[in-house]
Amino acid sequence: MQNSxxxxxPLWQVLVxxxxxxxMSMGIRHGFxxxxxxxxxxxxxxxxxxxxxxGIQNISWGLIGIFLGMLADRFGAFRVxxxxxxxxxxxxxxxxxxxxPAWLALTLGVMVGAAQAGTxxxxxxxxxxxxxxxxxxxxxxxxxxxxxxxxxxxxVPTSSxxxxxxxxxxxxxxxxAGMLMVxxxxxxxxxxAFAGGQAPKRQQSILQAVREAFGYRSFxxxxxxxxxxxxxxxxxxxxxxxxxxxxxxDPQVAGTALALIGLFNILGTYAAGVLGQHFPKNLxxxxxxxxxxxxxxxxxxxxxxxxxxxxxxxxxxxxWLSTVPVTSAIVAQMFxxxxxxxxxxxxxxxxxxxxxxxxxxxxxxxxxxxSYDQVWYLTIALSVFAALINLPVREQGIQRIPVxx
Amino acid sequence: MNTIKxxxxxxxxxxxxxxxxxxxxxxxxxxxxxxxxxxxxxxxL
Numbered sequence: 001m002q003n004s005x006x007x008x009x010p011l012w013q014v015l016v017x018x019x020x021x022x023x024m025s026m027g028i029r030h031g032f033x034x035x036x037x038x039x040x041x042x043x044x045x046x047x048x049x050x051x052x053x054x055g056i057q058n059i060s061w062g063l064i065g066i067f068l069g070m071l072a073d074r075f076g077a078f079r080v081x082x083x084x085x086x087x088x089x090x091x092x093x094x095x096x097x098x099x100x101p102a103w104l105a106l107t108l109g110v111m112v113g114a115a116q117a118g119t120x121x122x123x124x125x126x127x128x129x130x131x132x133x134x135x136x137x138x139x140x141x142x143x144x145x146x147x148x149x150x151x152x153x154x155x156v157p158t159s160s161x162x163x164x165x166x167x168x169x170x171x172x173x174x175x176x177a178g179m180l181m182v183x184x185x186x187x188x189x190x191x192x193a194f195a196g197g198q199a200p201k202r203q204q205s206i207l208q209a210v211r212e213a214f215g216y217r218s219f220x221x222x223x224x225x226x227x228x229x230x231x232x233x234x235x236x237x238x239x240x241x242x243x244x245x246x247x248x249x250d251p252q253v254a255g256t257a258l259a260l261i262g263l264f265n266i267l268g269t270y271a272a273g274v275l276g277q278h279f280p281k282n283l284x285x286x287x288x289x290x291x292x293x294x295x296x297x298x299x300x301x302x303x304x305x306x307x308x309x310x311x312x313x314x315x316x317x318x319x320w321l322s323t324v325p326v327t328s329a330i331v332a333q334m335f336x337x338x339x340x341x342x343x344x345x346x347x348x349x350x351x352x353x354x355x356x357x358x359x360x361x362x363x364x365x366x367x368x369x370x371s372y373d374q375v376w377y378l379t380i381a382l383s384v385f386a387a388l389i390n391l392p393v394r395e396q397g398i399q400r401i402p403v404x405x
Numbered sequence: 406m407n408t409i410k411x412x413x414x415x416x417x418x419x420x421x422x423x424x425x426x427x428x429x430x431x432x433x434x435x436x437x438x439x440x441x442x443x444x445x446x447x448x449x450l
Contacts, residue, residue, distance in 0.1 A: 259433030
């Protein structure tokens with residue numbers, strides 16, 4: 001299958017190369033928690049040192065992602081991805097050599113965070129936006145998102161196995177080598193439109209595009225909704241295991257729940273991409289947040305058992321990252337693809353702020369009240385809020401007033 | 406015959422994906438791995 005224009009990349013090439021790189025990048029990132037115990041124990045650091053590095057990584061991903069998005073829109077994603085892939089490998093190598101918490105914050109935090117920004121959704125979706133026609137975009141974003149989810153699902157047991165058998169140093173070096181091995185796939189993402197450093201002509205400057213987006217109500221609402229997504233996903237991912245333990249469930253129930261979330265997340269993200277081709281995307285987002293609210297309510301108000309945990313994990317897994325392809329496809333539809341990676345970077349920054357708030361507030365409230373109840377209620381209220389604010393989002397392209405010559 | 410072949414070809418992709426996903430899922434369900442996960446990630450044990 002090929003696009004009609006000779007100036008674009010073939011569909012299968014974008015999907016295969018993009019999906020493998022995203023799954024590797026997302027997969028490595030998802031398993032970092034596995035290094036906490038062995039690394040902090042051997043180096044004599046506190047858990048807060050490791051957690052600080054992970055926090056910095058999330059902020060670095062969000063902030064630097066905006067600037068890498070600008071570069072990808074201007075010079076093409078290929079250069080950004082090569083740089084980011086090398087930075088990822090260097091960051092992992094540096095993490096293996098880290099002799100102090102500051103060094104860990106620089107490598108695992110700043111370097112790996114920036115590298116993730118350049119090897120994941122915003123950049124690859126930019127390539128999809130520029131090379132795949134609008135009628136297939138949401139589906140294609142769903143395929144790449146599902147690949148990212150699969151990477152997360154696969155690399156957790158893989159990383160764990162490596163740490164157990166070859167030690168955490170060597171396991172990091174293997175992952176760094178793995179990142180280098182998938183790097184040649186970026187050659188399949190060299191866009192003809194950016195050949196020879198030539199950038200396609202754009203109607204707007206970066207500043208104009210940013211002003212337009214931030215002045216547009218639907219974009220503001222979309223960003224607010226994505227904040228809720230980040231808040232809920234990270235709160236549940238980080239705090240649910242402790243919640244289950246506090247409720248007297250076996251820790252292995254939490255492990256199985258994690259597996260179910262991972263498995264159903266792959267199906268959910270792919271399905272969301274497919275549905276995005278056939279239904280209004282704002283309604284899909286509204287439905288997603290509504291169902292999150294329903295499932296969270298059932299989970300916390302009904303009696304807790306391993307079965308209820310597994311049902312909740314499967315249901316939440318279906319909704320987990322399924323906002324990603326839909327939200328990104330709306331951004332591309334609203335503003336076009338000229339500044340897409342940068343604008344996606346801004347939307348993703350909102351997601352990361354939500355993630356940070358979710359993990360922080362969960363801990364803060366628990367430390368003060370000895371319970372997660374208030375945060376669970378807040379996640380339900382936020383579901384209602386996000387479901388409502390996505391209703392008026394207009395996914396149609398923005399009408400620009402032509403500037404007189 | 407052609408219909409059967411066509412149906413089988415169409416089912417091959419989803420079938421392979423399902424096999425891979427279930428294989429990884431069963432990796433997670435190994436009691437030893439669940440214990441390692443609980444210990445490594447949350448220090449639960």
